[in-house]
Amino acid sequence: MAQVMNVGLLGFGTVGTGVLEIIEQHQDKLSHQIGAEVRVKKILVNDLEKDRGNLVKPEQLTKNASEVLEDDEIDVIVEVMGGIEEARNYMKQALLNGKHVITANKDVMALYGSELLQIANEKNCDLFYEASVAGGIPILRTIVEGLASDRITKMMGIVNGTTNYILTQMTKEGRLFDDVLKEAQALGYAEADPTADVEGLDAARKIAILGTLGFSMRLDLDDVSVKGITDVTSQDLKYGDQLGYTMKLVGIANRTGDKVEVSVQPTLVPHEHPLASVDDEFNAVYVYGEAVGETMFYGPGAGKLPTATAVVSDLVEVLKNKRLGVSGNSAVIPQHEKKLKTDEEIHSKYFLRLHAKDLPGTFAALTALFHENNVSLEKILQVPLNEGKLAEIILVTHEVSKKDYDILLKRLEEEEVVIEVKSSYRTEGEMK
Numbered sequence: 001m002a003q004v005m006n007v008g009l010l011g012f013g014t015v016g017t018g019v020l021e022i023i024e025q026h027q028d029k030l031s032h033q034i035g036a037e038v039r040v041k042k043i044l045v046n047d048l049e050k051d052r053g054n055l056v057k058p059e060q061l062t063k064n065a066s067e068v069l070e071d072d073e074i075d076v077i078v079e080v081m082g083g084i085e086e087a088r089n090y091m092k093q094a095l096l097n098g099k100h101v102i103t104a105n106k107d108v109m110a111l112y113g114s115e116l117l118q119i120a121n122e123k124n125c126d127l128f129y130e131a132s133v134a135g136g137i138p139i140l141r142t143i144v145e146g147l148a149s150d151r152i153t154k155m156m157g158i159v160n161g162t163t164n165y166i167l168t169q170m171t172k173e174g175r176l177f178d179d180v181l182k183e184a185q186a187l188g189y190a191e192a193d194p195t196a197d198v199e200g201l202d203a204a205r206k207i208a209i210l211g212t213l214g215f216s217m218r219l220d221l222d223d224v225s226v227k228g229i230t231d232v233t234s235q236d237l238k239y240g241d242q243l244g245y246t247m248k249l250v251g252i253a254n255r256t257g258d259k260v261e262v263s264v265q266p267t268l269v270p271h272e273h274p275l276a277s278v279d280d281e282f283n284a285v286y287v288y289g290e291a292v293g294e295t296m297f298y299g300p301g302a303g304k305l306p307t308a309t310a311v312v313s314d315l316v317e318v319l320k321n322k323r324l325g326v327s328g329n330s331a332v333i334p335q336h337e338k339k340l341k342t343d344e345e346i347h348s349k350y351f352l353r354l355h356a357k358d359l360p361g362t363f364a365a366l367t368a369l370f371h372e373n374n375v376s377l378e379k380i381l382q383v384p385l386n387e388g389k390l391a392e393i394i395l396v397t398h399e400v401s402k403k404d405y406d407i408l409l410k411r412l413e414e415e416e417v418v419i420e421v422k423s424s425y426r427t428e429g430e431m432k
């Protein structure tokens with residue numbers, strides 16, 4: 001009789017149902033690779049009354065986590081329920097019970113990844129989390145294994161499907177933020193509370209994970225400077241486009257010498273940069289390695305089956321390791337001590353949109369201010385507004401330190417000819 005590998009699922013929503021579907025539909029390939037039949041034995045859910053069609057038998061479902069975590073026949077726990085404390089505790093309990101764990105939960109991995117990975121190693125268990133960053137793109141394995149021989153110096157990622165969907169639909173179809181967000185929720189891309197998506201926190205968690213693995217340096221969520229897309233307006237998208245840029249929520253992790261910067265912000269990317277054409281729920285991670293040069297990994301970053309593919313591929317890895325007797329080595333001990341760049345060491349170009357009085361001398365006052373603050377200009381656009389009473393000025397700076405730029409912004413707000421600084425975005429990815 002064929003050997004059976006029992007899996008316990010924590011959660012049976014968008015990703016959980018996808019995991020079951022892939023296990024069932026690809027059973028033939030899975031059992032060939034693993035040498036055993038894979039069976040989902042128990043599933044933890046919130047609501048036993050929910051209509052789940054005929055996907056599962058009622059006896060597979062439970063509201064009692066111990067029925068999954070304490071079942072001796074279950075070898076692997078797949079955590080796809082989301083949330084932080086409860087999910088973290090269940091994963092911890094599973095590992096302490098000697099079970100391998102797979103998770104799609106970047107919230108937990110960004111905050112408590114090192115704690116859980118350490119327990120996993122101590123208990124000779126695997127803990128894999130490929131689905132937690134960029135959904136279906138196998139990016140974590142690529143960084144840790146595929147680029148193991150290289151020194152990565154820069155990663156730029158569109159790592160949140162919901163915000164990329166919103167920005168794409170606003171830019172290309174002129175749709176409204178709130179309408180597109182609702183659609184992204186209905187399509188299963190958004191988090192249970194989409195604030196984490198639109199405020200950039202979800203992307204920040206992912207860039208912290210990417211930075212930690214890519215630079216072999218333990219980076220925490222607090223190290224990431226974060227800004228989401230809630231203030232992005234259609235005017236910014238339009239003027240950005242006129243000046244040759246596409247707006248994307250970009251996670252940036254870059255390293256100069258032994259110092260790093262990790263941040264997430266709406267960023268204007270040149271139209272010709274490969275990240276500019278990553279649309280809708282698709283994600284992409286641009287990785288620059290000193291030896292390999294430029295690489296980019298592209299694919300669906302959210303949604304049921306793409307995310308579940310990453311989860312089930314982790315499952316194959318767990319079961320292969322188990323068969324080979326090499327489980328429990330998934331924690332990579334960071335090689336480098338954390339050193340973050342100061343604002344003086346972070347350099348970028350910026351897009352700036354402001355309203356100013358349309359008077360003689362306005363431009364002279366503005367250019368003098370830029371000059372005093374060591375900021376030179378690359379592109380300028382001026383549009384008359386209110387029948388010529390005020391001027392909308394849109395400009396792109398040359399590269400400047402974050403420190404000088406922030407001082408300039410403050411001084412612009414105090415400058416008499418300036419009515420209001422409307423928006424300011426980093427621009428990144430100039431093609432050399």
Ligand SMILES: NC(=O)C1=CN([C@@H]2O[C@H](COP(=O)(O)OP(=O)(O)OC[C@H]3O[C@@H](n4cnc5c(N)ncnc54)[C@H](OP(=O)(O)O)[C@@H]3O)[C@@H](O)[C@H]2O)C=CC1
Pocket residue numbers: 010011012013014015016044045046047048050079080081082083086104105106131132135188189190191192301302303304307
């Ligand atoms: N959706 C996506 O595209 C992606 C999601 N992820 C991550 O995957 C995880 C799951 O996401 P997703 O499938 O979209 O979430 P859903 O909200 O669709 O599903 C959550 C599931 O977990 C169950 N659940 C939630 N809380 C509890 C609890 N406290 N006790 C018991 N059961 C609980 C729910 O039960 P019930 O069915 O009874 O309500 C539901 O089945 C999250 O960490 C998310 O960040 C990662 C990559 C992409």
Ligand SMILES: N[C@@H](CC=O)C(=O)O
Pocket residue numbers: 132134135159160161162163189190191197202301302303
């Ligand atoms: N809410 C997330 C889901 C995947 O991580 C996203 O939109 O990318």
Ligand code: NA
Pocket residue numbers: 130131132133134135136137138139140310
């Ligand atoms: Na992934």
